[in-house]
Amino acid sequence: MTTRNAAPRLTWRERLTRADVKWTPYALVSPYFILFAGLGLFPMAYTLYASLHSWKLGGPEREFVGFDNYEFLLTTYDRFNWSIVNTLGMFVMATVPQVVCALMVANALNKRLRRPMLWRMLILAPIVTSVVAVGVIFARIWGQEYGMINGALELIGLDPVNWQAGRLSSWLAISSMVDWRWMGYNALIFLAAMQTIPRNLYEAATVDGATPRQQFWKITIPQLKPILIFTVFVSSVGGMTLFVEPMMFSNGNLNGGADGQFQTTAMVLVDILRNHGNYGISAAAGWLLFIVIGIVAAVNFLVVNRIQGNK
Numbered sequence: 001m002t003t004r005n006a007a008p009r010l011t012w013r014e015r016l017t018r019a020d021v022k023w024t025p026y027a028l029v030s031p032y033f034i035l036f037a038g039l040g041l042f043p044m045a046y047t048l049y050a051s052l053h054s055w056k057l058g059g060p061e062r063e064f065v066g067f068d069n070y071e072f073l074l075t076t077y078d079r080f081n082w083s084i085v086n087t088l089g090m091f092v093m094a095t096v097p098q099v100v101c102a103l104m105v106a107n108a109l110n111k112r113l114r115r116p117m118l119w120r121m122l123i124l125a126p127i128v129t130s131v132v133a134v135g136v137i138f139a140r141i142w143g144q145e146y147g148m149i150n151g152a153l154e155l156i157g158l159d160p161v162n163w164q165a166g167r168l169s170s171w172l173a174i175s176s177m178v179d180w181r182w183m184g185y186n187a188l189i190f191l192a193a194m195q196t197i198p199r200n201l202y203e204a205a206t207v208d209g210a211t212p213r214q215q216f217w218k219i220t221i222p223q224l225k226p227i228l229i230f231t232v233f234v235s236s237v238g239g240m241t242l243f244v245e246p247m248m249f250s251n252g253n254l255n256g257g258a259d260g261q262f263q264t265t266a267m268v269l270v271d272i273l274r275n276h277g278n279y280g281i282s283a284a285a286g287w288l289l290f291i292v293i294g295i296v297a298a299v300n301f302l303v304v305n306r307i308q309g310n311k
Contacts (some may be wrong), residue, residue: 009180044290051283057273062280069284080285083265084292086171086256090246090264092238094175099231103224106190107216120191123184134181135248142173142249164250170262177245182238186231193227194220233300238294241266265289 051069055062073080109119126134141148142163150160163169197220205215221228243266246256254271256263263271265285273282 013167047283047286050279051287053280055278055280055283057279060112064106066195069281070280070288073285073288075301077281079260079263080265080268080288082260083180083263083268085254086167086260086262087240087242087292089167089238090171090175090178090242090262093171094178095232095235095239097175098179098183098186098235099228102186102190102231103180105187106194107220107289109187109191110265117191120188122272123187123213127185129181131181131244131294131298132248135199135245137181138173138177139251142176164257165261167261170246170249170257174242174246174249177249178242181245182235186235186261188192189227190224193224197223229300229303233297234298236296240289243267243270265292 020135020201050062051066052064052066054068055067061202068072105123109116109123113119140146144150144162147160147163149163153160155157161169163173201219201223202215205219210218242264246264247254247267249262254263254267254274256267266289269282269285269289272278
């Protein structure tokens with residue numbers, strides 16, 4: 001009859017070492033999830049609760065109304081539907097030129113330049129510039145009476161344009177503000193990714209007779225696909241939550257122009273809460289905006305799967 005040897009008992013030091021190896025990674029990442037639960041998940045759940053109630057600030061006790069707030073925003077409150085259109089329009093007009101210009105700037109910075117650190121610092125200047133200062137400067141650039149753009153139009157014999165009055169013109173002005181502010185940030189992300197591409201790929205392409213333009217489209221762009229998708233995704237989320245730029249363009253007015261021609265959904269959310277004092281409807285607007293952002297994120301996910309071949 002054979003007997004199995006009992007496993008040796010671990011000392012307290014060995015047990016502590018095992019626990020340290022097993023639980024230390026969880027302890028190191030736990031602060032993020034704790035903060036996210038407290039500052040992210042709980043506010044979202046509380047906002048969802050508020051969106052299902054008629055909740056006037058400083059008024060009587062809140063009353064459960066179900067999805068009436070959502071129905072009001074989608075069927076009765078016209079400014080909300082137009083704000084979705086405005087947000088999507090400015091998002092498209094801001095994201096596409098921003099990514100294209102960032103790629104061009106990153107490709108230029110990836111060449112051998114004198115004092116490359118100086119150029120990289122310069123393209124980061126818009127990010128550290130105060131948003132208020134950016135809004136004031138661009139309001140002067142696109143101003144109707146003394147704006148630089150209208151001054152240039154008058155020099156070539158064209159009439160000045162009231163950029164705030166039209167829908168497309170106001171979208172163009174606000175999108176240019178967003179592009180100028182975030183193009184350098186995306187360019188540095190692209191530049192960091194470009195510098196990880198093996199140089200022997202370019203050397204082999206040069207030996208085969210490929211021009212710099214062909215190398216850019218056949219080597220650089222395919223290698224940047226994951227970074228491109230990430231940048232488009234982040235720009236999409238930022239573009240769907242536009243608030244400061246259009247508000248500064250309208251001199252602090254949450255209406256987004258006389259007819260709400262450039263009022264974004266984030267501005268509608270704050271406007272309902274500040275001017276109408278209805279927390280329930282404002283919370284419902286926030287959740288509808290979250291759903292729209294989720295749809296945009298889902299589209300980006302499908303694009304990623306399409307590019308990577310995961311049908």
